[in-house]
Amino acid sequence: MSDYNFAYLDEQTKRMIRRAILKGLAVPGYQVPFASREMPMPYGWGTGGVQVSAAVLTPQDRFKVIDQGADDTTNAVSIRKFFERTAGVDTTEDTRCASVIQTRHRIPEAPLSADQILVYQVPIPEPLRFLEPRETETRKMHSLQEYGLMHVKLYEDISRHGAIATSYAYPVQVADRYVMDPSPIPKFDNPKLDMAAIQLFGAGREQRIYAVPPHTKVVSLDFDDYPFDPSKADHACALCGADDSYLDEVIVDDAGGRMFMCSDTDYCRTRRDAGHVGTAEEAA
Amino acid sequence: MYVAVKGGERAIDNAHAWLAEERRGDRDVAELSLAQIREQLTLAVNRVMAEGSLYDPDLAALAIKQSRGDLIEAIFLMRAYRTTLPRFGYSAPVQTADMACDRRISATFKDAPGGQVLGPTFDYTHRLLDFKLAADGDVPDAPAAPPRAEPTPHIASFLRDEGLLQDEPLSDADPVDITRTPMSYPAGRAVRLQSLTRGDEGFILGMAYSTQRGYARNHAFVGELRIGKVDVALEIPELGFAIDIGEIELTECETVNQFTGSKTQPPQFTRGYGLVFGQSERKAIAMALVDRALRWKELGEDDLGAAAQDEEFILSHSDNIQATGFLEHIKLPHYVDFQSELELVRKLRREAEDTVATQVQEAAE
Numbered sequence: 001m002s003d004y005n006f007a008y009l010d011e012q013t014k015r016m017i018r019r020a021i022l023k024g025l026a027v028p029g030y031q032v033p034f035a036s037r038e039m040p041m042p043y044g045w046g047t048g049g050v051q052v053s054a055a056v057l058t059p060q061d062r063f064k065v066i067d068q069g070a071d072d073t074t075n076a077v078s079i080r081k082f083f084e085r086t087a088g089v090d091t092t093e094d095t096r097c098a099s100v101i102q103t104r105h106r107i108p109e110a111p112l113s114a115d116q117i118l119v120y121q122v123p124i125p126e127p128l129r130f131l132e133p134r135e136t137e138t139r140k141m142h143s144l145q146e147y148g149l150m151h152v153k154l155y156e157d158i159s160r161h162g163a164i165a166t167s168y169a170y171p172v173q174v175a176d177r178y179v180m181d182p183s184p185i186p187k188f189d190n191p192k193l194d195m196a197a198i199q200l201f202g203a204g205r206e207q208r209i210y211a212v213p214p215h216t217k218v219v220s221l222d223f224d225d226y227p228f229d230p231s232k233a234d235h236a237c238a239l240c241g242a243d244d245s246y247l248d249e250v251i252v253d254d255a256g257g258r259m260f261m262c263s264d265t266d267y268c269r270t271r272r273d274a275g276h277v278g279t280a281e282e283a284a
Numbered sequence: 285m286y287v288a289v290k291g292g293e294r295a296i297d298n299a300h301a302w303l304a305e306e307r308r309g310d311r312d313v314a315e316l317s318l319a320q321i322r323e324q325l326t327l328a329v330n331r332v333m334a335e336g337s338l339y340d341p342d343l344a345a346l347a348i349k350q351s352r353g354d355l356i357e358a359i360f361l362m363r364a365y366r367t368t369l370p371r372f373g374y375s376a377p378v379q380t381a382d383m384a385c386d387r388r389i390s391a392t393f394k395d396a397p398g399g400q401v402l403g404p405t406f407d408y409t410h411r412l413l414d415f416k417l418a419a420d421g422d423v424p425d426a427p428a429a430p431p432r433a434e435p436t437p438h439i440a441s442f443l444r445d446e447g448l449l450q451d452e453p454l455s456d457a458d459p460v461d462i463t464r465t466p467m468s469y470p471a472g473r474a475v476r477l478q479s480l481t482r483g484d485e486g487f488i489l490g491m492a493y494s495t496q497r498g499y500a501r502n503h504a505f506v507g508e509l510r511i512g513k514v515d516v517a518l519e520i521p522e523l524g525f526a527i528d529i530g531e532i533e534l535t536e537c538e539t540v541n542q543f544t545g546s547k548t549q550p551p552q553f554t555r556g557y558g559l560v561f562g563q564s565e566r567k568a569i570a571m572a573l574v575d576r577a578l579r580w581k582e583l584g585e586d587d588l589g590a591a592a593q594d595e596e597f598i599l600s601h602s603d604n605i606q607a608t609g610f611l612e613h614i615k616l617p618h619y620v621d622f623q624s625e626l627e628l629v630r631k632l633r634r635e636a637e638d639t640v641a642t643q644v645q646e647a648a649e
Contacts, residue, residue: 033468047609165632186620
């Protein structure tokens with residue numbers, strides 16, 4: 001498709017986005033405002049991630065897109081097709097082969113390496129937004145490192161429910177400075193945020209980009225007596241038998257029968273190819 | 285064995301094919317041409333141009349056809365196209381005082397130079413379905429008169445000359461371009477006006493209406509409403525002067541509002557301002573009311589806590605493309621986050637049940 005520039009955006013726009021990315025990497029966890037463009041997909045459907053991917057992609061890249069951990073969910077298919085058409089880059093479903101991975105709501109199970117970039121789609125970049133709706137206020141709170149409100153919220157959770165009642169988009173503190181929303185990944189994924197790959201977060205509608213550089217300290221907020229607990233369903237994957245991966249729960253019959261399987265489809269397939277089997281396979 | 289839902293790609297292609305078929309409708313009925321949409325659904329075209337921030341009636345007609353008449357979808361198509369266009373420069377400010385007016389009315393003066401010109405308005409039509417249109421759309425020619433040769437002065441200029449209307453501060457500073465600069469607050473009036481003119485008509489209307497019903501009430505008189513064509517001039521650096529590159533139709537509304545004055549200023553009227561592409565007068569009037577409500581701080585008025593006074597609230601929620609995108613994204617799969625909520629609720633319920641069981645046991649003992 002030669003009507004558009006490589007990866008859709010014009011070079012000036014990509015430069016503007018790259019500047020925001022570099023600033024984000026220089027100040028880990030800080031939300032950098034950027035002049036987000038209208039994209040040919042709706043706001044809220046990954047326009048931030050798409051713009052970040054467009055700015056970092058080169059013709060030599062191998063691109064992978066996942067939504068809910070899976071390569072074949074409809075919006076992941078749509079975004080992958082968009083870059084196949086506008087950038088002509090190779091795409092892959094293999095986590096280890098991809099140089100740029102755009103994701104929504106998950107971090108892949110397989111550890112990422114120094115030559116990879118993980119691009120997150122972010123709906124609400126501001127971790128304090130639901131405690132304070134005003135941007136003018138939350139920016140002030142970040143600049144003063146005034147995060148008491150967040151700790152009060154977590155404390156109130158414990159006093160009301162006996163546990164911190166946040167199970168996804170669990171807030172983290174990056175490099176001992178900024179409190180950051182890791183995007184709506186399950187808290188199971190939080191420990192992986194300290195990784196070898198570059199992590200870039202794009203929020204198109206909210207016009208923000210932020211980043212976590214490789215090997216940066218990322219701490220999930222908690223209390224000494226109520227430590228962070230990256231829990232998951234207490235099952236093993238019915239397809240590959242993995243007991244260390246995040247699981248999707250699927251309703252399999254009218255009687256409400258349940259089955260659990262890896263949310264990361266590439267991880268599951270790789271394990272099955274290597275000969276691992278789960279209970280569903282054994283029964284079949 | 286259960287197999288995870290696959291084949292997203294084929295499902296998407298098939299859905300799009302079906303959509304195209306539905307868009308066309310019954311093939312025994314003649315297909316709409318873009319010229320028909322442009323000429324006969326002009327007000328829809330105007331809205332799509334205004335909120336799409338792109339003045340091109342033919343593209344707007346195409347967008348309306350492609351979107352099956354869903355105007356927000358059409359606006360989205362215009363915006364997504366607009367953002368890919370190269371930017372050659374910024375036009376000189378349009379001179380609405382030189383507008384060739386098709387319509388020009390004032391609610392504050394019975395008559396003024398330039399007169400009251402009703403123009404093509406629905407205002408005094410009786411809203412009765414015209415069944416004749418269902419059978420035969422032929423219309424006789426409307427009576428015509430030679431257009432006014434000289435420019436029509438703004439009503440506001442008469443009040444201003446007498447010192448009764450507050451003067452707006454003049455500035456040659458380049459206003460921020462909201463399509464090239466991320467929003468930050470306080471935004472300032474130039475940014476507010478840019479946001480309001482592309483904001484959703486329904487949202488701006490609702491906000492304006494709320495000020496009329498007492499949420500930050502500030503009674504507005506329509507000092508003037510004018511609709512017509514203005515020239516667009518662009519300065520060509522190689523030439524060193526501006527040349528006209530075309531004309532566009534605009535609707536402009538200036539409201540005159542009460543103002544009691546302050547310690548430093550004698551009583552004076554103040555203004556709200558609305559300017560919108562095409563014939564879009566509901567939007568232009570609503571915009572002027574919201575603009576006026578948002579000026580409370582600079583005019584030394586009280587913060588009444590009303591939504592229409594809240595710049596951040598208005599500007600961050602008026603864009604229907606942002607709003608519809610985020611609203612509709614909840615259709616996308618969320619099973620990963622839902623799963624984590626499911627685990628949490630199950631765990632909390634288990635703990636609650638254990639507590640109740642312990643209490644019952646203790647009570648029994």
